[in-house]
Amino acid sequence: MKRVLIAKNQAVTRCVCLPAPGNLKVRAGETVDFGTVIAELSQPERFEMIDIPSHFKVSPEQAEGMVKRLVGDVLAKGDVLAQKDGFITQLFRSPGSGKVVSLREGRITLAIGMQKRQLLSPVPGIVAELLDGSGAKIALTGSVIEAVWANGKSAKGELVFWDELEKKGLGIASASVKDKIVAFKKTASGGQIRRLLRLKPAGVVLPSVSVKQLKALDECDTAVLSFLGFGEANMDALSLNMLEMMLGKTVYLLGETSINGPKENPILIMPEAKLPDLGLGKEEVNLEPGVKVRLRGKPYTGMVGIVQALPEEPAVFASGIKSKVVVVECEDQQVINASVHNIDLIQE
Amino acid sequence: MSHFLSLNLNTNQLNSLLFEKQTGLYSLCGAASQDFDLRDPDSLMPAFREMLQTLETESGTTFLDKDHRVIHTGFDGTDGLNAIGFSFSAARPIRVALIGISEAYSLSSLRRLVSLFDAEVVLEMRLQDPLSQSQQLQALSNADIEMLVIAGGSEEGASRALRNAIENTRLFYHIMPKSIQPQIVYAGNQILADYARIEIEAGDDFHLAPNLRNAEGQEDLSVAWKAMLNAYERVRLQQYPQLRELRAQLRTPLMPASFALGRMARFVAKLGKAGKSVLLADLSEEKTTLLLANEDGLMATSHPNAIDDDTLLKTQFYCSQNLSSLEVAEYLHNKKLFPQQLAVTISDFAVEQAWSRANLWRGLCAMKAVFPGFKFDDTAGLKEACDPIILSGSRLSQDLEPHQILAVALDGLLPHSISTFALDEKQILVALGALAEKEPLLVVQMLELESFRNLASVVSLSSQDYEESSLLDLEMVLGEEEARAYHQVSRGQLLKIETAGKEDLRVYLAPSARTDLGMGMPGLGGWITVPNAELGLVIDARERPISISENPETRAKKWRDWLWELGG
Numbered sequence: 001m002k003r004v005l006i007a008k009n010q011a012v013t014r015c016v017c018l019p020a021p022g023n024l025k026v027r028a029g030e031t032v033d034f035g036t037v038i039a040e041l042s043q044p045e046r047f048e049m050i051d052i053p054s055h056f057k058v059s060p061e062q063a064e065g066m067v068k069r070l071v072g073d074v075l076a077k078g079d080v081l082a083q084k085d086g087f088i089t090q091l092f093r094s095p096g097s098g099k100v101v102s103l104r105e106g107r108i109t110l111a112i113g114m115q116k117r118q119l120l121s122p123v124p125g126i127v128a129e130l131l132d133g134s135g136a137k138i139a140l141t142g143s144v145i146e147a148v149w150a151n152g153k154s155a156k157g158e159l160v161f162w163d164e165l166e167k168k169g170l171g172i173a174s175a176s177v178k179d180k181i182v183a184f185k186k187t188a189s190g191g192q193i194r195r196l197l198r199l200k201p202a203g204v205v206l207p208s209v210s211v212k213q214l215k216a217l218d219e220c221d222t223a224v225l226s227f228l229g230f231g232e233a234n235m236d237a238l239s240l241n242m243l244e245m246m247l248g249k250t251v252y253l254l255g256e257t258s259i260n261g262p263k264e265n266p267i268l269i270m271p272e273a274k275l276p277d278l279g280l281g282k283e284e285v286n287l288e289p290g291v292k293v294r295l296r297g298k299p300y301t302g303m304v305g306i307v308q309a310l311p312e313e314p315a316v317f318a319s320g321i322k323s324k325v326v327v328v329e330c331e332d333q334q335v336i337n338a339s340v341h342n343i344d345l346i347q348e
Numbered sequence: 349m350s351h352f353l354s355l356n357l358n359t360n361q362l363n364s365l366l367f368e369k370q371t372g373l374y375s376l377c378g379a380a381s382q383d384f385d386l387r388d389p390d391s392l393m394p395a396f397r398e399m400l401q402t403l404e405t406e407s408g409t410t411f412l413d414k415d416h417r418v419i420h421t422g423f424d425g426t427d428g429l430n431a432i433g434f435s436f437s438a439a440r441p442i443r444v445a446l447i448g449i450s451e452a453y454s455l456s457s458l459r460r461l462v463s464l465f466d467a468e469v470v471l472e473m474r475l476q477d478p479l480s481q482s483q484q485l486q487a488l489s490n491a492d493i494e495m496l497v498i499a500g501g502s503e504e505g506a507s508r509a510l511r512n513a514i515e516n517t518r519l520f521y522h523i524m525p526k527s528i529q530p531q532i533v534y535a536g537n538q539i540l541a542d543y544a545r546i547e548i549e550a551g552d553d554f555h556l557a558p559n560l561r562n563a564e565g566q567e568d569l570s571v572a573w574k575a576m577l578n579a580y581e582r583v584r585l586q587q588y589p590q591l592r593e594l595r596a597q598l599r600t601p602l603m604p605a606s607f608a609l610g611r612m613a614r615f616v617a618k619l620g621k622a623g624k625s626v627l628l629a630d631l632s633e634e635k636t637t638l639l640l641a642n643e644d645g646l647m648a649t650s651h652p653n654a655i656d657d658d659t660l661l662k663t664q665f666y667c668s669q670n671l672s673s674l675e676v677a678e679y680l681h682n683k684k685l686f687p688q689q690l691a692v693t694i695s696d697f698a699v700e701q702a703w704s705r706a707n708l709w710r711g712l713c714a715m716k717a718v719f720p721g722f723k724f725d726d727t728a729g730l731k732e733a734c735d736p737i738i739l740s741g742s743r744l745s746q747d748l749e750p751h752q753i754l755a756v757a758l759d760g761l762l763p764h765s766i767s768t769f770a771l772d773e774k775q776i777l778v779a780l781g782a783l784a785e786k787e788p789l790l791v792v793q794m795l796e797l798e799s800f801r802n803l804a805s806v807v808s809l810s811s812q813d814y815e816e817s818s819l820l821d822l823e824m825v826l827g828e829e830e831a832r833a834y835h836q837v838s839r840g841q842l843l844k845i846e847t848a849g850k851e852d853l854r855v856y857l858a859p860s861a862r863t864d865l866g867m868g869m870p871g872l873g874g875w876i877t878v879p880n881a882e883l884g885l886v887i888d889a890r891e892r893p894i895s896i897s898e899n900p901e902t903r904a905k906k907w908r909d910w911l912w913e914l915g916g
Contacts, residue, residue: 002686002688018527019492019527020524020525020526020527021525021527022525041525043489043524043525044489044523044524046482046486047482047485047486047489047519048482049480049481049482049485101519101523102515102518102519104515107481109482109485109519111523134527148685148686149685211674211677211678211681212674214681229681229682229685229686230677230678230681230682230685231678231682262387262388262389263385263387263388296682296686296689297682297689297690297692297693297696298693298696317690317692317693318692318693318694319691319692319693319694319696319697320697320749321690321691321692321697321747323690323692339690339692341688341689341690342689342690342692
């Protein structure tokens with residue numbers, strides 16, 4: 001059964017990882033802020049193989065005697081790599097700063113330049129665990145809304161509602177959006193999204209993403225997340241309440257996922273000045289009468305209700321498929337028989 | 349009594365089948381599934397133990413000791429497992445780079461080799477191309493690969509380019525920081541094999557295989573399977589370190605489910621009729637695997653069910669409801685987020701079935717790209733006579749009625765000739781394939797049993813003149829006492845004839861002069877015996893390529909009509 005977290009004072013952990021092991025810059029138990037360097041990875045910018053025998057027109061054996069470097073030597077641009085003595089001494093110089101990584105039969109392989117990749121903390125918190133030299137698990141406490149899709153980017157900013165800004169009617173000034181996290185209460189149109197992205201927000205929070213806009217949102221530099229998935233749906237009532245509580249405060253949109261780390265859904269979190277309790281002792285909600293659920297699938301996507309009953313007998317749906325159902329009473333008193341596969345249990 | 353366990357893992361489910369042997373006879377004595385999350389390191393072992401406990405209850409035998417470790421027979425008393433097969437079918441592909449001398453003699457062979465091992469080819473290097481050694485090394489460094497397969501060169505041929513590639517491999521292996529230490533499979537010029545091993549210095553990450561081309565230049569991919577299996581396992585154990593504990597307990601190597609299926613495809617092909625191929629199609633939520641075996645060898649392809657423009661268009665084309673491409677895309681993207689979501693509306697269910705058809709079609713296209721000898725046309729469908737066609741996977745075995753499964757297979761594959769369609773509901777072929785090496789008799793006996801659901805016998809016509817009033821006349825012998833039944837099949841018809849529980853129904857097929865039933869030549873017919881099947885005998889007289897209106901409403905109705913013909 002899928003669970004979705006929409007909760008206050010919730011302990012959360014996030015794994016942040018480099019694509020390969022690097023140098024860790026933090027220690028377990030250390031407090032980190034948004035943007036703190038967690039780890040660094042250095043790798044050569046490019047490789048260059050220099051064939052000394054063909055440059056000096058000598059045999060590989062002769063060339064070996066002309067090479068003036070050893071494997072591991074660090075070089076500056078212009079340093080001599082090989083020298084051929086004679087009436088006029090010929091020199092071969094390094095084409096860039098780097099390191100000799102291989103010497104074979106007069107051929108020199110250089111690793112030139114160093115690319116440094118830094119892994120930054122996307123959220124303030126405490127380093128709960130170090131992950132094999134490639135990153136760390138950050139723990140924090142806060143008000144959390146779990147999402148189902150993000151474009152792989154994270155952001156920090158003050159939360160504002162687009163709908164409120166639009167109501168003012170005089171056009172939206174860049175300053176009221178720039179570097180902020182902008183939430184939509186309803187499905188955003190293509191025009192609204194384009195207009196918003198031009199104003200350079202730090203992040204965008206959507207109830208759902210139209211498939212038409214998926215490519216643009218997936219590839220844009222702004223962090224984007226969706227609470228309900230794809231299609232046209234309005235923000236569900238619980239998420240909306242939580243967003244209203246976050247309004248005007250600094251929130252963090254965590255949309256990065258690591259292919260090698262554990263699966264983590266994107267979240268929107270507003271940290272609280274409390275020590276994280278790592279969730280120990282919190283009871284996991286189970287499917288039973290009285291619990292809150294959110295429905296998935298047209299035409300109910302995003303509707304929130306309370307489970308009234310769990311009939312033993314499976315029901316047959318319009319498609320002809322049989323499934324166990326839950327009887328859910330929604331906020332508008334509508335009673336819906338939903339398949340157990342098409343609901344999310346809400347963990348509050 | 350002996351027990352044999354076959355265990356298969358996908359991204360969110362452990363599936364197992366338990367076989368027992370008693371007085372020389374094998375039988376399936378238990379099946380269990382357990383949900384887990386492959387990306388949650390802590391969920392695998394509890395799920396495995398819970399699953400084994402279920403099997404203990406079903407079989408009345410103890411498989412776990414007091415420390416919850418697997419009991420292997422002969423280790424701890426009389427209970428336990430005599431042999432275990434361990435396969436893996438999660439969708440995450442292995443990122444592979446291929447290095448070969450030429451396109452025709454090495455790279456094309458390498459593509460065929462890796463197609464059986466869940467590979468996604470992310471880099472290909474033709475050593476005949478004018479790439480400098482620096483550029484080659486740069487390309488290797490940028491590709492983020494998990495496996496590198498090198499082939500090429502004849503035993504006494506030129507070796508300089510291959511030597512340079514080996515040197516680059518060494519540099520790449522030792523210099524670049526990586527989260528997964530790449531596995532290197534060398535299947536090239538054997539004169540350089542020792543040089544490659546010593547030069548690359550990759551220890552257990554180096555896997556040596558004989559040359560893919562023998563002295564006569566003939567391709568034999570099977571010589572490299574052992575090396576590929578070792579490399580495959582080492583990559584998977586790095587991708588998912590939590591598998592190591594399970595691997596240690598099972599004491600058996602992990603293999604791709606596609607490889608296990610490949611074993612069975614070859615086995616069934618050997619048992620089958622000469623001149624016909626065996627086609628296995630496995631459609632899971634995550635990926636589609638197709639294998640075709642015949643006397644010439646094995647073809648395989650496996651690809652994640654990715655949503656791209658081509659497949660979206662094809663899904664919309666196959667949809668039996670008139671839906672826009674946006675509606676189709678929306679459903680599929682949501683389904684990707686929530687794979688367990690049930691298609692409760694008619695529209696959603698239509699998209700589900702159309703998506704399966706589109707993935708079969710894409711799988712066949714992918715197979716054609718890697719195996720140019722495969723007889724398939726992307727509009728006219730299969731041109732290879734396949735019998736049997738065995739279907740499996742959650743996308744087919746869950747939620748669909750037999751006629752819906754058959755419709756998906758017929759529309760997606762567009763078969764040719766006479767084929768028996770069977771459903772491997774319990775994924776027994778993967779299980780047997782994983783155990784085949786350890787208990788060959790199990791495979792032989794279980795395939796003799798009624799392990800599959802026989803869906804239908806299908807006669808697919810192809811005609812040089814679809815305008816003929818009758819393409820095929822049928823005469824059916826219903827019983828010695830009963831009158832014979834006659835049918836006439838014309839263009840575009842999909843005719844279902846129920847066998848109504850009759851075993852071995854005799855049917856005479858008389859095609860028109862220009863209609864081919866795959867019996868040797870157009871116009872040639874004859875008697876066939878139709879075994880009892882859930883849907884009976886189906887005659888598919890639809891044109892190849894299928895002739896269908898471009899009007900979306902009419903087209904959707906036509907798909908519904910054909911589905912109706914098969915069972916409503």
